[in-house]
Amino acid sequence: MSLLEIRNLKVSIDAKSILRGISLKVGKGEVHAIMGPNGSGKSTLAQVIAGNESYEVEDGSEILFEGQSILDWSPEERAQRGIFVAFQYPVEIPGLSNLEFLQSAVNEKRKSRGESPIDLWDFEKMLREKMEEVGLNPDFVERSVNEGFSGGEKKRNEIVQMAILQPVLAVLDETDSGLDIDALKSVAEGVNKMRSPERGFLVITHYQRLLNYLKPDYVHVLYNGRIVKSGSFQLAIELEQRGYDWLKDEVVV
Amino acid sequence: MSNGVLQSDSRKRLLPIEVPYKYSENKSLPDWFRKIIKDGLSAIEELPIPDSKTEGWRETNVSLFFNNRLKWQHLYFCQDIGGVKIPLIFSDNFPPNVIYFNRRVNKDGAIELEKKGVSIYTLSQRNFGEDSFLKTLLISEKESRHIFESVSRAFLFDGLVIEVPDNLVVEDPINIYFPVPEIKNHVIDTPWLFLMVGSNSQVSISVHYLDEREDVSNPIWVNASEIISLSHNAHLKFLSSISGSSSTYRYMSTAIQLRRDSSVSYNSLMMSGKFVRSELNLELRGENILSLINGVSLNESNNHSETQQLIEHLQSNCMSRINWRGIGKDESKTLYRGKIYIAPNAQKSDSIQLFKGLSLSDKAVVDAKPQLEIYADDVRCTHGATVGPPPQDLLFYFRARGIDAKKAKNLLLSAFVRQILAEIPFRNVENLIKRYLEVLYD
Ligand SMILES: Nc1ncnc2c1ncn2[C@@H]1O[C@H](COP(=O)(O)OP(=O)(O)OP(=O)(O)O)[C@@H](O)[C@H]1O
Ligand SMILES: [Mg+2]
Numbered sequence: 097m098s099l100l101e102i103r104n105l106k107v108s109i110d111a112k113s114i115l116r117g118i119s120l121k122v123g124k125g126e127v128h129a130i131m132g133p134n135g136s137g138k139s140t141l142a143q144v145i146a147g148n149e150s151y152e153v154e155d156g157s158e159i160l161f162e163g164q165s166i167l168d169w170s171p172e173e174r175a176q177r178g179i180f181v182a183f184q185y186p187v188e189i190p191g192l193s194n195l196e197f198l199q200s201a202v203n204e205k206r207k208s209r210g211e212s213p214i215d216l217w218d219f220e221k222m223l224r225e226k227m228e229e230v231g232l233n234p235d236f237v238e239r240s241v242n243e244g245f246s247g248g249e250k251k252r253n254e255i256v257q258m259a260i261l262q263p264v265l266a267v268l269d270e271t272d273s274g275l276d277i278d279a280l281k282s283v284a285e286g287v288n289k290m291r292s293p294e295r296g297f298l299v300i301t302h303y304q305r306l307l308n309y310l311k312p313d314y315v316h317v318l319y320n321g322r323i324v325k326s327g328s329f330q331l332a333i334e335l336e337q338r339g340y341d342w343l344k345d346e347v348v349v
Numbered sequence: 350m351s352n353g354v355l356q357s358d359s360r361k362r363l364l365p366i367e368v369p370y371k372y373s374e375n376k377s378l379p380d381w382f383r384k385i386i387k388d389g390l391s392a393i394e395e396l397p398i399p400d401s402k403t404e405g406w407r408e409t410n411v412s413l414f415f416n417n418r419l420k421w422q423h424l425y426f427c428q429d430i431g432g433v434k435i436p437l438i439f440s441d442n443f444p445p446n447v448i449y450f451n452r453r454v455n456k457d458g459a460i461e462l463e464k465k466g467v468s469i470y471t472l473s474q475r476n477f478g479e480d481s482f483l484k485t486l487l488i489s490e491k492e493s494r495h496i497f498e499s500v501s502r503a504f505l506f507d508g509l510v511i512e513v514p515d516n517l518v519v520e521d522p523i524n525i526y527f528p529v530p531e532i533k534n535h536v537i538d539t540p541w542l543f544l545m546v547g548s549n550s551q552v553s554i555s556v557h558y559l560d561e562r563e564d565v566s567n568p569i570w571v572n573a574s575e576i577i578s579l580s581h582n583a584h585l586k587f588l589s590s591i592s593g594s595s596s597t598y599r600y601m602s603t604a605i606q607l608r609r610d611s612s613v614s615y616n617s618l619m620m621s622g623k624f625v626r627s628e629l630n631l632e633l634r635g636e637n638i639l640s641l642i643n644g645v646s647l648n649e650s651n652n653h654s655e656t657q658q659l660i661e662h663l664q665s666n667c668m669s670r671i672n673w674r675g676i677g678k679d680e681s682k683t684l685y686r687g688k689i690y691i692a693p694n695a696q697k698s699d700s701i702q703l704f705k706g707l708s709l710s711d712k713a714v715v716d717a718k719p720q721l722e723i724y725a726d727d728v729r730c731t732h733g734a735t736v737g738p739p740p741q742d743l744l745f746y747f748r749a750r751g752i753d754a755k756k757a758k759n760l761l762l763s764a765f766v767r768q769i770l771a772e773i774p775f776r777n778v779e780n781l782i783k784r785y786l787e788v789l790y791d
Contacts, residue, residue, distance in 0.1 A: 146749045150741070175751035187746045191764030200760060201750040208751075240764070257750065 097163045099124045099296040100145075100265055106154035107137075107144055114140045114151075116321035122265070125293040129307055129332060130300045132318035133340045138300045139184050141318070142269040145298075146181040147171035161265065175201075176208040180263030182254035184270045184300075189241035194253070195220055197241045198260050205261065226259045231282045247274040255286045266290070267298045272306035284309030304336040319343055363415060364537070365423045366390060369503045381488055382477045382505075389502025392493040399495055406495075408684055408716075409655060413598055413624055414570060415496075421570060424451055424530075424538040425506050431531025434561040438784055442777035443524040443555050449509045449540065450528055462523060467552075468512040472541075475510070483510060483543055486576055490604075497600040497626075501539050501574040508541030508574075511554070515547035515580070522553040522588070522775060529560040529569050529597070537570040544575070546583040546611075555588040555775060560597040560622065568596040568623075575603040579611040581635060586614045588775045592785065593622025595650070601627040609635025609664070616773040617644035619654050620785035626655040631669070633660070633695075638667040643772045645674045647785050648681040648713070658687040662695040662725075671702040674769045675736075676762065677713035678789050685717040689732070693724040700729070706736035707765050709758065709789060755791045762789055 100122040107115035114137050122128050132138055144151050145159065147170060159166050166174055189197065203213045224234035230252040242250050251271050258266055268287070272280055284306060287297065299310060307315070307329060315331040316323045317340070324343050325331065372378070373386040398415050399406035424430070433450055446458040447469055456469050463469060475481070493499035513519065527540050546552055560569060579585055593599060599622055605613060619625060631640055640660065648654040654677075660669050675683040683706065691698045706715035719732035739761050747757035766786060770779050 146745075148745055148749075170753070171745060171748035172751050172753045175749055181749055183746070183749075187743055189743065189746070189761070189764060191766075191768040192760055196760070197747075197750070200752050200756065204751045204753070204756065261750070 098122060098160070099126075099162060100298070101158075101160040103158040103160070105141075105144070105157045105159065107140055107157070108152050108154065109140075109150065114321055115144070118318075118321075118323055120316065120323065122296040122298055124296055125291075126314070127291065127297040127299060127310055127312040129310070129312040129315045130298060130318055131302065131315060131332065131335055136318045137321045138318055139269050142181050142183070142267045142300060145174075145179065145267055147174050172204070173208075175261070176205045178264035179267075180258050180261055180265070181267040182251075182258055182269060182271045184273070186242050186250045186254055188243045188245075190243050192241055193238050194241050194256075195223060195237040198223060198257060201257070201261060223256070223260060226256045229259070229282070230255050230286050231279060232256065248276060248279045251275055252279060252283065255283050259286060259290065262290075264294065265296050265298070267300070269300045270302065271299075272301050272303060280306060281309070304332050307332045317343055363419060364393065364421055364500070365426070366393065366503065368423055368426055369506075372506065379477050379484075381484060385487060385502050385505055389493065389499045389505065392499030393496060393503055396493060396496050396499055405657065405686070408682070409626060410653070419535050419568065421537040422534045423504060424532070424536050427532065427534060427536055429533045433528035433530045435526055435528060435559065436561055438781060439526070439557055439559065442780045443522065443557065445526050446524050447509070447511075448526045448528065450530060451538075452507045454509060459523070462519065465519065466514045466517055467519065467523070468510070468514075470510050472508045472510060482545060482578075486543065486545075486578060490576070497572060498602060500537070500572050501541070501602065504537070504539035504572070505541060506539070508543055510543045511545070513546045513550050513552045516549045517547065518551045519553065522555050522586070525554065525556045527556065527558045527573065529562060529571065531562050531564060532567050532569060535568055535570075537572060539572045539574070541573075542575045544577045546577075546579045546585050548580040549582045550580075551584040553586040553775070555590070558589070558591045558593075558599070558601070560593040562594060565594040565596045568598055570598045570600075572600045573602070575601075577603070577605040579605070579607045579613060581608045582610040583608070584612045586616075586774050588616045588618070588773065588778070590618040590620065590781060591622065591625055591627065592620040593625070595623050597622040597624070599625040599627075601625065603627070603629045604632070605630070606632045606634055607638045607640065610637050611635070612639035612641075614641045614643075614774055616642075616775065616778075617656075618778065618782055619644070619646040619648075619656070620782060621647060621649065621652060621788070622654075624653045626653075626657065628657045629659070631658075631660045633662050633664065633667045633669070636664045636666045638664075640667070640669045642669070642671040642673070643769055644672075645676070645766055645769045645782075646683050646685075647676050647766075647782070647789055648683040649678040649788055651680045653682050655682075655684040656686065660687075660689050660700070662689070662691045662698040662700065664692075665694065665696045665698070667695065668699040670700070672769060672772055673704045673717075674765065675704070675706045675715045675717070676709065676765065676789060677706075677715040678709040680710075680712045682714045683716070684714075685734075686720075687718075687732075688720040688722060689730060691721075691723040691725050691728050691730065695725050696727045698725060698728040698730065700731075702732035704734040704736075705765070706734070707762065708736065708738050709762070709791070759790045762786070
């Protein structure tokens, strides 16, 4: 059984069709990369996996997580069961500290499993460590979530959240965009550290440089709402050199 | 006759004006003082009751006050008045120095303050301030603009006076309470606070208007007035907390006059009560004055909470900042109306006015109208208002981290309030507001 199985996923927004029948399997322990030009639907895929209700999933589509259909699950249920999406544009939450936000997230997850709330003291210590690991100042635990964070700091903060929430499936939507060299490295290390035979990753990116660190098992090209090509890491290198234009011809009708 | 509001002759029946009439004939009182009462009485008769067509009152339904069913008695002349209660959440965080109700002042907690030179007394204790600065303050007041102001004047039976002399620094806040006692009728109360801060002095004052009655079957109309005067280079930190019950009707008027080089930090917590309309008027009468205003209104049920502010820059080089927030749940109505006035000679005025509103239900009205009236050309003024429910994309971010919408809203609500509390220079405000915040939780 795959960790994630997407079958014939068709998604539209305001009657505009965006994903036009995507099928994809991510097994446990695997890292898949998704590449594709702007507007091809990569973030839409991430949002739909997270359960964003403003996208309309058409009948006949299916998303299975550990064999169970998740399309009827609320976003919070998906998160509590181990699905994590690092967003391309993380929102700011003025007035709410990272500590309180993440502590609530962890406790909601624990509650859903019948576990008792986490000890705040231990938790803050752990959060500070994780922040330091991705190169964030540990005093950011007290700062409002993403408020006034630079683009790169927001991305690192998504990785911190992933590290704290320990998901089974992690979808990273352009977490590498806007990162300087050091940040890219620490983000990549953050991901690599979490790789395990039980966990799968779907990494959305425009650049080969992150993939150089991650060495994905598979690379897929999303073009105009369809996966038009899948291959090995080699495909990412080819895309970086040749761009996407040559793939137009590969589009299967 | 519109929406149940009664016209001139009938208001006399509703308000216990025979008492101030008698009072105003009392020859043992100073003439100027009797004149204030008389003027108040004639204004009660002459001024129209504001209605939905009156500028500044369009959304304020005053039929709650002037209504056939309610015949008000004045607290000072009521029999059967019970005690007052100050809940621990207040006394723990703002230990009472002065408690004032029904013409009595309890200043057991102010012994140290008086030793330092702060004077605390009532108008009647000093024969109504004959020949004092207080007299100047009172008689220089503008004419009543509406019936609520005239009610305060007509029923100016007494008042609490706090005088901070020149060159005194008082570090700890002076905590003053105006509680409502248990009552057996429909009762109107007209508390007055006069606060004078001398030159080069610094003081911090918190004032708490409470209604902790056990029996709230009778309505209480608290028509409160505050006159605050700052001499040059005086610095005041002021906190006003207003709370109430399902039968508390409040009209609050606060006038603050500032002279050159002075500063005020005026902070307000409006935390429930059936009806409250708070009017704040700041007159920046000298140059180089700083005024910082922060406030939050928490509103629920079908309560009405309204803030009217007028900040007058009358001289050059003054700065004012307003940072106000309103939160409404259920079918409540929360209104903010703020105007910055810049006089022709008030060059180099610098003013920012910001309102943020959060509506927690479809039927809750949270609304703001910031306004500028500028007659000088070299000024820097901005204003802005944002109002609405918690944004969907924000809620989704919480949900995608496993926090459901209900919990997310509560966290957002606390965060929203905490942001303004962080600006308020009084420790313990967060403890105080907790009790009222929890009522708003889903
Ligand atoms: N909420 C929305 N409302 C309207 N159109 C949308 C919305 N979200 C996405 N779209 C449209 O769907 C298409 C796919 O968008 P999506 O964000 O998934 O692309 P992407 O592949 O992530 O692009 P990028 O590389 O720029 O991040 C675009 O044409 C976009 O304009
Ligand atoms: Mg995208």
